[in-house]
Amino acid sequence: MIHVRTRFDRPASDVVERLGAFSSATIHEAQGRKGALSHRLKPLHPGMSFCGPAFTVKAQPGDNIMVQVAISYAQPGDVVIVEAGELEQSGSFGEVLATACQSKGLAAFVTDSGVRDSAEIIGLGFPVFSGSVCIEGTVKETLGPVNFPITIGGQTVNPGDILKGDADGIVVIRPDEAEDVIRACKAREDHEAEIMAQHRAGGKTVIELHGLAEKLKAKGLLVED
Numbered sequence: 412m413i414h415v416r417t418r419f420d421r422p423a424s425d426v427v428e429r430l431g432a433f434s435s436a437t438i439h440e441a442q443g444r445k446g447a448l449s450h451r452l453k454p455l456h457p458g459m460s461f462c463g464p465a466f467t468v469k470a471q472p473g474d475n476i477m478v479q480v481a482i483s484y485a486q487p488g489d490v491v492i493v494e495a496g497e498l499e500q501s502g503s504f505g506e507v508l509a510t511a512c513q514s515k516g517l518a519a520f521v522t523d524s525g526v527r528d529s530a531e532i533i534g535l536g537f538p539v540f541s542g543s544v545c546i547e548g549t550v551k552e553t554l555g556p557v558n559f560p561i562t563i564g565g566q567t568v569n570p571g572d573i574l575k576g577d578a579d580g581i582v583v584i585r586p587d588e589a590e591d592v593i594r595a596c597k598a599r600e601d602h603e604a605e606i607m608a609q610h611r612a613g614g615k616t617v618i619e620l621h622g623l624a625e626k627l628k629a630k631g632l633l634v635e636d
Contacts, residue, residue, distance in 0.1 A: 415480060421486075448583065449564035449565050451564065452542055454538060460576060466484075467492055467569070468492065468555070469555045475504065475549040477553075478504060478508070478522075499543035502526060504541070507528075509537045518538070519574075520539050523564060526541040529544050568583055
């Protein structure tokens with residue numbers, strides 16, 4: 412059995428760069444409200460953000476040996492993302508490994524388990540998203556697959572899928588849908604910019620600008636005279 416796949420298709424860097432210009436929420440809405448990972452997976456600091464191809468890891472809960480293996484093989488720009496059983500009482504990643512990731516030029520680290528050394532990682536400025544923060548360390552015993560499909564945050568993530576993370580959360584984009592998603596994101600941002608400009612100008616209500624009048628009428632909304 413091969414534990415580590417080192418070859419998989421990564422999206423073009425310009426596609427990742429263009430997707431990275433949009434927020435996770437915009438991407439989620441623009442691609443039909445799909446791809447959002449669980450709200451549990453949040454950045455250690457709200458200023459952290461990333462966009463890059465998934466370098467997937469399945470680790471035994473409470474064990475980070477495959478996390479270290481994955482970091483060793485990941486390439487600059489990759490997002491190491493770890494399915495680890497959503498074990499909150501586990502600090503599977505800390506300042507030392509964050510330094511290793513940053514030194515290699517990785518884009519981010521994501522785990523559904525816990526991390527520690529949070530203040531030090533925030534000081535480094537390396538994007539880390541996790542399900543918890545916990546001081547308890549892990550063992551290094553059990554082998555597992557790297558760059559096979561994983562299930563994390565309620566979503567299937569394949570190696571090479573594009574991940575965008577920011578203060579609101581993480582969304583996964585399939586590479587073969589990326590160009591359509593980029594166009595939809597741009598259209599959505601242009602529309603929202605126009606709506607916000609009209610809000611600033613005044614003269615119309617939220618109901619009018621957001622096209623809610625007919626829907627509210629159909630639902631029988633009654634407003635006191």
